[in-house]
Amino acid sequence: YDFYSGEFVVVVTLDPRRHRYIIVGSDGLWNMVPPQEAVTVCQSHDEAVAPFGMSVARRLGCHALMRWRQRMLRADNTSVIVIALPEPGKPHLPMHRDEVILSLAEGPHCDPAIGSRSITPLIK
Secondary structure (H helix, E strand, C coil): CECCCCECCCCCCCCCCCCCEEEEECHHHHCCCCHHHHHHHHHHHHHHCCCCCCCHHHHHHHHHHHHHHHCCCCCCCCCEEEEECCCCCCCCCCCCCCCCEEECCCEEECCCCCCCHHHCCCCC
């Protein structure tokens, strides 16, 4: 929060050689999963190439919901968006049907499966 302008401001310079994910989550995620653990879940998901047949965002959300249940608490709303930043010079990993690759240089690429929400047209 910028006291002088009265606005919430977040400015981060991203370096694809150092930064791999942007994880946007509601408090239902962050109250149960520390940031470093969220990154670890994303990394293990990438390394195993979606072992449970779900997107990385859904897996992270399920991880948080499992924590709520383990603590026998009523789960808060848990919303998660994961933006994976590709490493320069490395090929893109296979995608889950709910994931979309968006290259600002080349435009959107997706392989829509039947019943997938990823068939919604992307707006430039």
